[in-house]
Amino acid sequence: MFHKLLSAAAGAFALAATSATAATVDVAVTDANGKPAANTVVTLAPDVQPAPASHVAARVVIDQQHETFLPLVVVVRKGGEAVFTNNDTTMHQVYSFSSVKQFQFEIDRGQVSKPVVFDKSGVAAIGCNIHDNMVAYVFVADAPFAAVTDALGHAQIRDVPDGAWHAAAWHPQLRIGKQPAPVALAVSGQQTKLSLTLALSGTPMAGMSRMHKSDY
């Protein structure tokens, strides 16, 4: 059950007669049952150095509503920052004890936090000290390109220069220490497709049916 599986099928094809120097990578991620794997972080790192400048967001916003962090997963560049907003009916005490970043602050209803700078790459799990059910993940990317899949398991990574790349995936339901190995991806032309399959376990967040869970 807990074996991790990553299979990748990467193909490239040119859609235009003219040569292109950059492409959009269409990412589709599914779980082992073929269901869309939302909230997957997919990163692209070049095989040849130096890497281009980061195209990953330098600033992300994480909101809090109904005792939930929204979105569950964000990706920010190394050195980038996250701002937390509270549109909930209660205060929160946001914190992280991850090796990537340790911080804590209180945030009342209607407030916006000071930016939290993430200067180490990796994944920071974010929690609320008042409401234990709340969780979010900040993926701090070293790679110059990264995106998070939507509810359909899709993401688009734009302006990727032609060349040889390695694609890596991370998801909150991948077991610790069982991250799949990066897969090679040849980017050429205007459109490149990347399909990934991940073996996921557990449930990262409470569904609608669990919303009356008492977490204090």
Next chain:
Amino acid sequence: MKARFALAAWVALAGPAAAADFQFEGYGDVRLVAPPSTESYLDGELGKLRYGSGDDNFQLGDLVGQGRVLITPELMATATARAEDDYGPALNLLEAYIRYRPVSTNEWRWSVKVGAFFPPMSLENEQVGWTSFWTITPSAINSWVGEELRIIGAEGTLEWRRESGTLTLAGAVFGDNDPAGVMIADRGWTFDDRYTGLFGPQRLPDASAFGATPPVYAHLFTEIDHRPGWYLDLSWEPADIGGFEVMRYDNDADPRDTQGGQIAWHTRFWDVGFEKQLGKLTLLSQGMSGATTIEPSPFFHQTTDFRSAYALAGYDMDEWWAAARVDVFQTRTTASFPSDLDEDGHAFTLSLSWLPKKWLRFTAELLSVDDTRQERLVEGDPAHAVETQLQFLTRVYF
């Protein structure tokens, strides 16, 4: 610590802080019930279920409210109350406590809880009002915990949070619960989601009145021997959801002590629990083994060994979910004279729930209990009984 003090403290703290951060939630429910022909234990009989003869058609179930105030982000006071029209006071308190939990930015986090609260071992009762997500009626184990046990005291918790999961050690000292054990000994296991309030009595079976004129009541949340009880609870919750839990509980009551006609029951038990989530499938299991002893005079002693276990399989499709549970239970009593309090039984529960709106829940539950208890002969009934209860619940959350 007295429950009354906890309530007073909560009320005192709630006032000035309410404007800062106060939340109130809860639920009310009505039920269409097809009960068994036996009479419920709540009416002093030896039925195993909440509803019995005369309880058919519509029943007003529970009206439960939980208030919570954040005095600071790290200091929280909460209380849960229930209104009812059948048994006990019209308004009763299920829990009331204050929790201090400083934020930690390393792997360790500690907290302290003071007041009156349920012990932490139930794997079923995790929703508002200590209700179960999977079923209407909890297992025999957690029905008993909700009926007879309440921790009125202080609990300290230490968490070690690793990437692979969280290891939690909780320990408590408590009092005001010395009669706990009388129901499991004199009446046996039951299945019920009506948890005993902190105020008001619980009716004992008429069959064990021992010369007194029924109805006879136990005041479960009473201090008799002025000796604190304790528990230690160790749990491991891996990151991929699931877990393992083991608890040792001992109320350390002096079985020779009595007060106002009530006896201190020395109740102690082991409880183990296991939970695993496999995709949409959740497996839960708990087992409990313990004993309760009284020695109110040099000429009389009684010890009841009690055991139960359940396994629950639940399938969660988000708005819909289903559960099937099997319970087994047993008691064995040795006393100064021959006892008729032994019982052996098992139960099956099937439940299907639908949450069409976040504030509306429907659940259909079929619960069948098959057991043998010689004590029923005192009432002129056969020792063996099969009781089946069907409920259709409509619960509105607010």
